[in-house]
Amino acid sequence: MSDDELMQRLRRELVDGYDEELEMELEDRNVDEIAGMALDSNDYKEERQRYFRELFRLQGELVKLQDWVVSSGHKMVIIFEGRDSAGKGGAIKRITQRLNPRVARVAALPAPNNRERTQWYFQRYVSHLPAAGEMVLFDRSWYNRAGVEHVMGFCTDSEYEEFFRSVPEFERMLVRSGIQVIKYWFSISDEQQELRFLSRIHDPLKQWKLSPMDLESRRQWEAYTQAKEVMLDRTHIPEAPWWVVPADDKKKARLNCIAHLLSKVNYTEVERPSITLPPRLRHEHYRRHQVPGEIIVPQVY
Template sequence: MRVGARSKKGAPVSDKGGSRLPREVYERELLRLQGELVKLQEWVRHDGARLVVVFEGRDAAGKGSTIKRFTEHLNPRVVRIAALPTPTDRERTQWYFQRYVEQLPAAGEIVLFDRSWYNRAGVERVMGYCTPEEHRRFLQQCPIFERLLVDDGILLRKYWFSVSAAEQERRFRARLKDPMRRWKLSTVDIESISRWEDYSRAKDEMFVHSDIAESPWHVVESEDKRRGRINMIAHLLSSVPYREVPRQAVSLPPRPSLTGYARTERSLQTAIPDHAATLAD
């Protein structure tokens, strides 16, 4: 689809996600949006809403970095990240959605799924971790499962982070050179390079079955991570009917007068070394 064209739902679509957003513009708008996320959090807590946000997409498409900015100023007691490991032997015998149900929010909570039940439609399908019958059953049950969530009052938002093959490879190579991020590059990630078209076909089939009116997919063009983060957070905020909740005024009480308490001698306690002092030298 050409730049400037519109998707079937009327939103502007760009193949490349637009030019790189200047850092100053990005940081200013990100801070504003993060302030709105705090308001969203307080509304969820005050009204007892339940919000689920699904982050899916290509490896290295920017899901993790977006979640990091999303949660940066939020209360971890309200906003929780669900990033489930490989299922145990016991979990493999359960109904597929069972372990994800356990992660769903109670009233006043937000859960961000860093990958979700859609593992079955993506990596499990492509890498052969599930059988064709299990995959078929997932595609059949997934829309029913999500309709049940929405019907019960859960606010469900699903985002697919899209990135080109060339940009994905560039990010993989950058991770190889960075010891602080090398852990993010798994053998499955590396194999995704040679299985690019397989993942594309699996994603297309997944969309056919799960892009439903009750819980549609929203595609985040993430060729430019800054632009992708801003667009995703702004869209989420625009899709939830939150409002600013009045907060009770808080004032600090006067500190009471001392009544004879004597602080314990520091020599009686085990202090950590002053590593910071060595930096000045």
């Protein structure tokens, strides 16, 4: 293979990697169409170019942050809360997209089972906390009790009050143990949530995202607003403050969240040793065996 051919193949490989983000971008297009945005307008194209340029730059900084977390043994918990369809999952995807999943783990716990309901409330979350050199991103967290559990009646009033007594001490204990706790609330308007729910209803690839609980949360908008206000007021502590991300614009919310996250860690770039690809060992008598045709996946594409 010539040097030119090698560089061409390397460029294609890089483009394929960046296409992952373009595939994710398709998820947002239905909302733009419903809103009447002309996808082929010059303003829209320029806005997308700026978005991707900034996203790739910030993701490069996230890789530096990851390297520093590993080398320093830092421990991080990043909590993502917000209404259904607020964009928490999309932000988490963009944060972890270029990172090592062994370093940056996502914890998205299902509803507690019968056994877990009898445990200390925080117990099932503790096993997901980071060790040295790890970042854990909670896609919803122990704050379920302050939101969905309270609004939907899944906890008693006494359990609800006990949560507010316990959570500040729980988080202070995490911080004292050396875990940095960063908490984000993704905030969207009533109108924007309605738009995103309609997008999911009309998109067969997204309908699975709408559960009966999601639809009920839409009906209970005001109750969730009141629960959120109480939660922010009673759990905003100096050791682990809340940060509110305006999220009506998904792209800006992602960029702003990542930029803020990077600003909350005093990381430095870790120098990596130069890497040289070693030559492959070749043996004169080695012969590769033919793979049986019946076990090869059909080449439909």
